[in-house]
Amino acid sequence: MNQTIEIIGAIVTLIGSLFLFLGALGLIRMPDVYNRIQAGTKATTLGTMLSLLGIGLIHLDWYGKIIVLIIFVLVSNPISSHVLAGAAHYIGIPLTRRTVIDKLSDKPMIRVQKENSNSETVLTDEKTGK
Amino acid sequence: MVNLILYIALGFVGLALILTIIRFIIGRTNIDRVIALDVMTVSSIALIGMIAHLTNRVIYMDIALVYGLLSFIAVLIIARYYEKGL
Structure with a gap:
């Protein structure tokens, strides 16, 4: 039973790291600053939360610090992307042509x-x- | 078994960090570089969590929390600098 929960946690961590990789790939391939903000921040938030959740399933006695970290990433990452998009639009970085x-x-x-x-x-x- | 899957996950996060460093080098504007730095830090939080499992020490979670806090403050200050000036 304990072994099964650990393997489930490892698979959840693997899915989260896959989301992190796809977010970084979007950071390379997107044509625009604003699209890069979207791809980078949303996929990275989900990937980090899934990875920390998997670590918390492997080590069930670390749940306090992991819950604090998940809530911190969930709150702080959209705020920073919102502020960055506002600053980029204020200083006049051009949009892509397909907007x-x-x-x-x-x-x-x-x-x-x-x-x-x-x-x-x-x-x-x-x-x-x- | 668990350690094997976690080593594969560590490889994916390493590939993500390499792609992010490429964007940090070639990024046309400075906002691109700030985004790359943000993505790099948030990926590093997951990386530090995996290393905390592999070395079996809970103290690395505190390091991840402080690292994320410093990155958040840095991104907010850079964005405010571009928008209104210090």
């Missing part, structure tokens, strides 16, 4: 001006127009 809508900018984009409608219809027209 559909930019809700933070002052002047609307050309595609939105031409359609003269709100963002939802622009998104659906972009998807089904051709």
Whole structure:
């Protein structure tokens, strides 16, 4: 029984490390700063939480520190990515060319001006127009 | 069995760190480098957890907590510097 829980914890840790690897791969392949923030932060948060959960299943008597670490990563990582995205948009780093809508900018984009409608219809027209 | 699976997981996290270092070197803007540093630190928290299992010492979890705290403060300060200046 104890052996089974340890093997389940090791497999959960392996899945978490796979998510960490995929997040780093997205950091290489994404075309834009904002896409890199998305890929890097979300996958890394899930991977770190799964890895620490697996370590906590292997060593059941370490649960206090591991719960503190999981809650800390869950709270702090989205805050840092949000603040970084705001700073990147403030200093004017350009978006990629395939961006559909930019809700933070002052002047609307050309595609939105031409359609003269709100963002939802622009998104659906972009998807089904051709 | 458990140690074997954990060594494979350690290899995946090592590959993730290598890709992150590549992005840290070639990143066009400074925000790219800050993101790479953030991803590197959060991956290192999981790495320190695995090392804590392999050496069977619980004190490494405290090191991981302090490391994550320092990274969080550093990213917040850099973002505030770019937005409003110190």
